[in-house]
Amino acid sequence: MLKKFAILVTLIIMSGFFNVLADVLKIRNDAPASYVVKKGDTLWDISALYLNEPWLWPQLWQMNPQIDNPHLIYPGDTLTLTYDAQGRPRLMVNENAKRLSPGIRKTMKGGEAVSTLPLSMIRHYLTFEQALSEEKIAALPYVLGSNANVKNSVGDHTIYTKGVLEPGASYGVYRKGKPYIDLETGDLLGYETTLVATARAFRAGRDATDSTPIEAASLKVLSVKREIKQGDRVMPALDGQALPAFFVMQKPEFEINGTIIDTTSNLREFSKWDIVVLNRGSLNELKPGHMLGIYRNSPTVIDGKNGPVYVEDATKLQKMFKNFGDDTIALPREKVGELMVFKVSENVSFGIVTKTQQPIRVGDTIANL
Structure with a gap:
C-alpha cells in the first residue's frame, strides 16, 4: 500500500475571517477544473493555480464539508473546483477519485508533514536568527572561556560564562553581527544576532556578593555551527525560537x-x-x-522651461535651484x-x-x- 504523506497546512484563519472575506475571491482564467495533489506540493503552490493572491486560500476551503479538517490534504487526492449556491468558488476533495475510504484515510497519516509555505526556507530564521537591541545583548550572560584554554571553543568543550544559568537547561550561544540601521532616520534599530552553538548548563554560577566572589556558570557544548569565541552571548535555547504552529495570514487593520x-x-x-x-x-x-x-x-522629474528631465539628468543649476522657477514633480x-x-x-x-x-x-x- 502506498504510503501517504499529509500536507499539514500551518496557515489557518482563526476567528478573524473578516480580513479575508473583505477581499473578493477571483479564480484565474487558466485555473484547472481538477488537480491531483503530488508529494512535495504546498497549499500555497496549489492555491496559486487558482488564485492570483494565494494567501486568500481559506475562502476555497472553509466551506468544504467532505473532510473533518479542510486544511489537511494528502498526495493522491484529487481536488475539484466547484461553486456553491451563491456562486462562490471552492476546492473539494473528490471522494470518487480516492483510493482509500475516508475512514481508512483518517488513520493513515504517516510520513513527514509538509507546511503550506516552504517553511524550510525560513525555518533557520524562525528558530535561530534574532534581532536584538544593544541593551538586550549587553544584559545577556557572556562566554569567559573554556576548559581547553583556547580562544575559540569547539564541540566537546566545557565553556564558562559570567551570569547565573539554570542547571540542566539548554542554551544557545549567540554572536552579535551587523547593525540594522533605519534607512529613513539613520537610527540603530538593533543587531543581527546569530546562533553559533548550543550547550547545556550543569553549574548555575553565582553573582558576586559582599562575602562571596563571582562563580562562573558551566556549560557542556552540544553542537557547534561556528567556533565559540570569548564574549559570545548566551540565552535560553527557546527564547524567540519557537516555530509557530500557525500563521494567521491577514492584512493589518491599521496603516503601515x-x-x-x-x-x-x-x-x-x-x-x-x-x-x-x-x-x-x-x-x-x-x-x-x-x-x-x-x-x-518612481523617479522625481523637474518640469522646467526646456521640458521635463529626471533629477539625475538635470543641470547643476537646476539641481541647486530646482525649487525656484522649475516645478519638481514626484511621480507615483x-x-x-x-x-x-x-x-x-x-x-x-x-x-x-x-x-x-x-x-x-x-x-x-x-x-x-
Missing part, C-alpha cells in the same frame, strides 16, 4: 509604512522566497502573518511585490517575499496591500 533595510543575501536584487528585514516591528503592531505590499518610488510609487511577516522583534521584522513584479531591492518601501 516602512522600508526594507536589509536582506539575508548579499545580492543587490532579490526575488520570491528571499528573506528581507523591515524597519518596523512589534512597537508598530506588526505580527507574524501580516501581508504587506512592496513598493518602489508602484507596487513591485508582496511579502509575509514571519518573525517580529521590537523595532525590526523578518519577512519572506511571496510575490514579485520586479526584482526587490533594499530601500523599497512596505505598506498595506
